[in-house]
Amino acid sequence: MNDLLDGARDSAAYLEPIAEGATLLRGFAVPAAATLLAAIESVVQAAPFRHMATPGGRRMSVAMTNCGRGGWVTDHRGYRYTAADPLTQRPWPALPAVFFDLAARAASTVGFAGFAPDACLINRYRPGARLTLHQDRDERDFKAPIVSVSLGLPAVFLFGGVQRRDRPRRIRMESGDVAVWGGPARLAYHGIAPLVDGNHPLTGRCRINLTLRKAL
C-alpha cells in the first residue's frame, strides 16, 4: 500500500502552475486511485452520498458525504462543519490514512509543509452535475491549503481569483490529477462546469472528487 503511494514519485506526475499559490499535480494520484476508491466505498457504506440543500432551498446537483473529524454540510440554516452526520447522527467516518498521506504529500510537494487535514468532503458528479463559482471560507483559519483530488470522468475546473469578477481559467481535470491552492490563492473562487457524460473504467458514469481541508 505504501508502494502505491511511493510509486507516485516515480510515475509521470508533473506540476502545472494555475495561479500564485495554486498548482495542479497531473497524474499525482494515479498509482493510488484504486486504493482511494476502495476507501471511498467504505466511507459511503457508513455515510451515504446525499444531495444537500442550499440555504435558499435548492437541491445541489452534486451528491456529497464526508469523512474526518469535521464534515461540511449545508441546509436551510447555512454552511458549516459538523462532527456528526445529520443523516445518521453518528460521527463522520474516520479520515482514511491513505487520504491523509496523499494530501499531505501533495501539499508538501508544492511548498505547504505540515498540512494535516481533518476534514474530507467527497463529491460525486453524475452527468450534468456542477458547482457554481464559490469560495471555501467555512474553515477556521485560512493558513492551511486546500487539496482536491479528481477520480473518474474528466471535468472542467474553473479557477478564478479572490475577486468574484476575476475571470476563471478553465482547466481540464483528469483522474489522478490533484489541485492544491493556498496562501494568496486560498480564497480563490472556483467551481466545476456541468459534467459531460462518459464512461470511466474506474468509476463508470461519474466523477468523484476528494476535497481535503484543515477545517477545525
Added chain:
DNA sequence: AAGTAGCG
C-alpha cells in the same frame, strides 16, 4: 450579521 456551492 446577512447571505451562501444556485438560478436566469
Added chain:
DNA sequence: TGTT
C-alpha cells in the same frame, strides 16, 4: 442562521 440567532443573539447578546
